[in-house]
Amino acid sequence: MTLEVKLINKSSNIVPSYATELSAGVDLRASLQEDMLIKPLERVLVPTGLFIELPAGFEAQIRPRSGLALKHGITVLNSPGTIDADYRGEIKVILINLSKDNFVIKNGERICQMVVAKHEKVTFSLVDQLVDSERGAGGFGHTGKL
């Protein structure tokens, strides 16, 4: 499937591309006029310069890159961020620095990945009783550790 994209990036108009043939996620780049500093435990909103037009029934999920998380404690705060099909604004990424060190993002750096996915839409129907199940109301560790 082809996705219509618009790019507004000050220095590099790089169309997103999958790093390998079977990658689920495509990396998104920071679109910055100057370096962005993220102090420990600080969160920032990083513009990507990317605008997309998803078909009805699709969403895009904004997820962290594992390398940034492991090496620098940088993750997506609202992971997975949700890009709705009717959103026409710039995709922006909420990053948080969970390390003890400052982290600097430069223009054009790959800061997160985006997975385009199908989703269902349901109709909510109010009932008095839900059908019982083996799990019932058990959760939050209810089945034990081993």
Ligand SMILES: O=c1ccn([C@H]2C[C@H](O)[C@@H](COP(=O)(O)OP(=O)(O)OP(=O)(O)O)O2)c(=O)[nH]1
């Ligand atoms: O990481 C994100 C999450 C969301 N969005 C954009 C696209 C999405 O369609 C819109 C709304 O996102 P969401 O529903 O998560 O935010 P909200 O706080 O519920 O805002 P709204 O009231 O606008 O829905 O913001 C981003 O650019 N990046």
Ligand SMILES: [Mg+2]
């Ligand atoms: Mg919302």
